[in-house]
Amino acid sequence: MNRDFYINTRKRIMSNIEDNSLFILFSGIAPHKSADAEYDFIVNKNFYYMVGIEREKFVLLIEKRNNKLKETLFIDKVTALEEKWTGFRMKEEEARSISGIENIKPVNSLNDYINYILFDGDFSRIYLDLERRGWDGSETKAYTLAKNIREKYPHININNSYNIIAKSRMIKAEYEIDMIKKAIEITNQGIRKMMENSKPGMMEYQLEAYFDFELKTLGAKRHAFNTIAASGKNAIVLHYGENNCEMMDGDLILFDLGAEYNNYCADISRTFPVNGRFTERQKEIYNIVLKSQLETIKAVKPGLPYKELNNVTKNVLIEECKKIGLIKEDEEISKYYYHGVSHYLGLDTHDVGDRGANLEPGMVLTIEPGLYIEEEGIGIRIEDNVVVTKNGCENLSKDIIKTIEEIEALMNK
Numbered sequence: 001m002n003r004d005f006y007i008n009t010r011k012r013i014m015s016n017i018e019d020n021s022l023f024i025l026f027s028g029i030a031p032h033k034s035a036d037a038e039y040d041f042i043v044n045k046n047f048y049y050m051v052g053i054e055r056e057k058f059v060l061l062i063e064k065r066n067n068k069l070k071e072t073l074f075i076d077k078v079t080a081l082e083e084k085w086t087g088f089r090m091k092e093e094e095a096r097s098i099s100g101i102e103n104i105k106p107v108n109s110l111n112d113y114i115n116y117i118l119f120d121g122d123f124s125r126i127y128l129d130l131e132r133r134g135w136d137g138s139e140t141k142a143y144t145l146a147k148n149i150r151e152k153y154p155h156i157n158i159n160n161s162y163n164i165i166a167k168s169r170m171i172k173a174e175y176e177i178d179m180i181k182k183a184i185e186i187t188n189q190g191i192r193k194m195m196e197n198s199k200p201g202m203m204e205y206q207l208e209a210y211f212d213f214e215l216k217t218l219g220a221k222r223h224a225f226n227t228i229a230a231s232g233k234n235a236i237v238l239h240y241g242e243n244n245c246e247m248m249d250g251d252l253i254l255f256d257l258g259a260e261y262n263n264y265c266a267d268i269s270r271t272f273p274v275n276g277r278f279t280e281r282q283k284e285i286y287n288i289v290l291k292s293q294l295e296t297i298k299a300v301k302p303g304l305p306y307k308e309l310n311n312v313t314k315n316v317l318i319e320e321c322k323k324i325g326l327i328k329e330d331e332e333i334s335k336y337y338y339h340g341v342s343h344y345l346g347l348d349t350h351d352v353g354d355r356g357a358n359l360e361p362g363m364v365l366t367i368e369p370g371l372y373i374e375e376e377g378i379g380i381r382i383e384d385n386v387v388v389t390k391n392g393c394e395n396l397s398k399d400i401i402k403t404i405e406e407i408e409a410l411m412n413k
Contacts, residue, residue, distance in 0.1 A: 002052070002175045003052070003097070003098065003099070003100045004100070005052070005173060005175045005176075006050060006051055006052040006098075006099055006100055007100040009049060009050050009168070010050050010062065010069075010071065011069075012168060013050065013161075013164060013165060013168055014062060014064055014069055016164050016168075017062075017064055017127055017161070017164070018064075018125060018159075019064055019065070019066065019067055020064065020065055020066075020122055020123055020124050020125070021064050021123060021124070021125045021126065021127055021159070022061065022062070022063055022064075022114075022117070022118075022123050022125070022126045022127065023060075023061070023062040023063075023064065023126075023127045023161060024059065024060070024061050024062075024114075024126060024127070024128055024142070024145065025044070025046060025047050025050060025051075025059070025060040025128075025129055025142075025161070026044060026047065026058075026059055026129070026140070026141045026142055027043050027044055027047045027048075027051070027053070027054075027055060027056060027057065027058040027059070027060075028041070028042070028043055028044040028047070028056065028140075028141075029041070029056050029057055029141070030042075030056060031138075041056050043055070043263065044129070045263065045347040045348055046129050046161075046162070046165045046169075047060060048263050048347065049165065049168075049169060049347060050165070051073065051098075051099045051101070052098050052099055053073075053090065053095060053098055053099055054263065055075070055076065055089075055090050056076060057075075057076040057107050058073065058074065058075050058076065058095075058107065059073070059074040059107055059110055060072075060073055060074075060101075061073075061074065061110070061113070061114075063117060063121075063123070065121065065122070065123070070103070071101045071102075071103060072101070072103040072104075072105055072113070073095055073099060073101040073103065073104050073105075074104075074105050074106065074107040074109070074110045074113075075089075075090060075092070075095055075104060075105075075106065075107060076089055076090075076106075076107050077089060077106045077107070077108075092104040118153055118156065123156065124155075124156065124157060125156060125157040125158070125159050126146075126149055126156055126157070126158055126159065127159045127160070127161040127164075128142040128143075128145060128146055128158065128159070128160065128161060129142050129160070129161050129162050129165065130142055130143065130146065130158075130160040130161075130162055131162045146158050165352075166352035166353060166354075167353075167354070169346060169347065169351065169352050169353065170344065170351075170352070170353040170354070170357070170360075170362075170363055171360060171361075171362035171363060172346060172362050172363070172364050172387065173362075176264060176346065176364075177362075177364065177387055177396070179261055179262045179263075179264035180261075180264045180265070180266065180345065180346070180364060180385065180387075180396060181396055182261045182262075182264075183220065183224065183258065183259045183260060183261035183264055183265060183266035184258075184259075184266040184268070184385060184396055184397045184400070185218075185399075186214070186215055186218045186219070186220045186259040186261060186266070187215075187257065187258050187259045187266040187268050187397075187400070188268075188397070188399055188400045189214050189218060190210070190211035190212075190214040190215055190218075190257070190259065191211070191255065191257075191268065191270055191400060192401075192410065193210040193211065193213075193214045194207050194208070194210045194211050194255065195272055195407065195410050195411050196410065196411065197210050198247070198253070198272070198274055198275075198276065198411065199247075199274070199275065200247060200248060200249035200250075200251075200274050200275055201246065201247070201249075202246070202247050202274075203244060203245070203246055203247070204229040204230070204231055204234075204242075204243040204244060204245050204246075204247060204253070205229065205243045205244055207229065207247065207253070208227055208229045208243055208255075211227065211255075211257060212227075215259050218259075219261070220259035220260060220261050221260070222259075222260045223257065223258065223259065223260060224257075224258035224259060224260040224265035224266055224267060224349045225257075225258065225265075225267070225349045226241055227243065227255065227256070227257040228240055228241060228243075228254065228255065228256035228257065229243040229253065229254075229255055229257075230243075230253065230254045230255075230256075230379060231245060231247045231248070231251050231252070231253040231254075231274060232245070232247075232248060232251040232252070232253075232377050233374070233377040233379070234254075234379070235252065235253070235254035235271070235372065235378070235379025235380070235381075236372040236373075236374045236377075236378075236379045237379075238338075238339055238372075247274045248274065249274065249275050250273075250274070250275065250279065251273070251274050251377070252271050252272065252273055252274070252278075252282055252378065252379070252380065253271070253272065253273075253274055254269065254270075254271045254379050254380065254381055255269065255270055255271070256268075256269040256381065256383065257269075258349065263347055264346060264347060265345060265346065265347070265348065265349045265351075266345075266385060266397070267345055267349050267366050267368075267383065267385060268383055268384065268385065268397055268400060269368055269370075269381040269382060269383030270382065270383075270400065270402060271286065271289075271379075271380045271381060271382065272407045272411065273407075273408075273411070276408060276411035276412045277408060277411075277412070278404055278407075278408065281376070281378070282378065282380075283404055284324060285371055285373065285378055285380055286380050286382075286404060287404070288316075288317065288320040288321065288324070288371060289317075289369055289370060289371050289380045289381070289382050290382055290402065290403070291316055291320060292313050292316035292317050292320070292369040293313075293367055293368075293369050293382050293383075293384070295312060295313075295316050296309055296312045296313045296316075296341055296342075296367050296369065297367050297384065297386060297393065297395060298392075299312045300359065300365070300367070300386055300388060300392060300393035301359065301388070301391065301392045301393065302358075302359055302360055302361055302388060302390065302391075303358050303359065304358060304359045305356075305357075305358050305359075306342070306354075306355055306356065306357055306358065306359060307355065307356065309341050309342050309365075309367070310340050310341045310342070312341075313337075313341040313369045314333060314337065316369075317333055317336075317337050317369065317371065318330050318333050321333060321336065321371075326373070336371050336372055336373055337369070337370060337371055337372070338372070339370070341367060341368060341369050342365045342366055342367055342368065343365070343366055344363065344364065344365060345364045345365060345366055345385055346364055351364075359388045360388060361388050361389055361390050362387070362388065363387070363388045364385060364386070364387045364388075364396070365385070365386055365387075365388070365393075366383055366384070366385055366386075367383065367384055367385075367386055368381055368382065368383030368384075369381070369382065370382070382402055384396075384397040384398070384400070384402075385397045
């Protein structure tokens with residue numbers, strides 16, 4: 001944990017919050033599954049970004065008055081008996097040590113505290129993380145609080161802090177890049193284990209299990225996302241997730257996967273032959289995808305419009321696919337390549353950020369071209385993670401093998 005990182009992050013974000021405002025952020029709570037079971041708790045990533053604590057029912061409240069900040073962290077407290085049933089809770093000193101927030105209060109006093117400072121102070125607005133991905137999306141604690149504020153304190157304006165935090169998260173600090181590198185290192189070892197143990201007749205999920213075991217062994221508590229293990233024709237489905245088919249001799253298998261380390265994600269795709277040997281046709285298609293990826297990585301630099309990356313990829317794919325007779329007209333490429341080449345990467349796999357921005361140093365991106373030829377049962381995607389630097393970019397996953405020669409050498413040693 002990096003206490004100074006969280007302290008500085010809060011200062012930077014609060015510099016973009018208007019004076020005489022409250023800023024409130026919830027850590028989240030695990031949703032109910034069924035009976036007395038709950039889903040695993042995943043911390044709200046904006047909360048983690050600003051506090052560094054991965055605990056349910058915590059709340060960050062910052063008062064900005066006369067351009068001075070007062071931070072309070074509300075934490076979950078239970079009885080000693082409850083702890084024997086549901087686990088020990090984080091104590092005040094540990095919360096202070098991680099977050100750098102000195103003022104700690106019990107979370108069940110939050111509503112009374114809000115009432116006290118709104119009644120006694122001169123605050124005119126409250127900032128809440130009001131992220132909503134869809135019209136029918138589930139209602140968060142922030143939305144519930146916003147409704148209550150409108151009802152009980154109609155003179156208070158509600159502001160959305162989501163985009164302010166998202167803009168800050170686009171540029172990664174060295175600490176964050178180090179966490180992503182660690183997630184990539186673990187992912188690399190898992191990929192090698194799968195390549196070393198792949199053979200025809202296995203089920204996709206059986207080969208995937210080698211990756212899962214390696215992650216836990218090397219200290220990654222979770223996957224960055226659900227693994228895609230798509231052999232043969234399954235690879236033409238971008239988000240194939242069943243992973244329950246037999247891997248056939250002569251087929252390729254496409255893995256899209258990643259470890260999560262301290263809540264930071266890796267996102268890597270590799271495609272390799274189930275039996276360890278590419279056919280000549282597979283080599284031809286694979287090298288086209290690889291060339292488009294290398295050319296796109298080479299194009300990454302500050303000032304380049306983010307959307308231009310996909311044009312670089314498509315131009316290479318069009319030129320090469322024409323050479324082998326797969327397409328005749330440029331627009332035909334959409335039959336074989338039907339997704340974008342990049343997304344931001346960080347605390348979320350598809351990380352927050354403005355897709356209309358120009359690239360800046362500190363942005364971490366995926367570069368992931370592919371070709372999907374349904375009539376031949378071939379799907380190939382190659383994905384690496386890069387960070388934009390002052391003069392270009394650094395490939396953070398350069399140590400994960402991806403040439404045909406490297407893959408065959410490892411799988412057949």
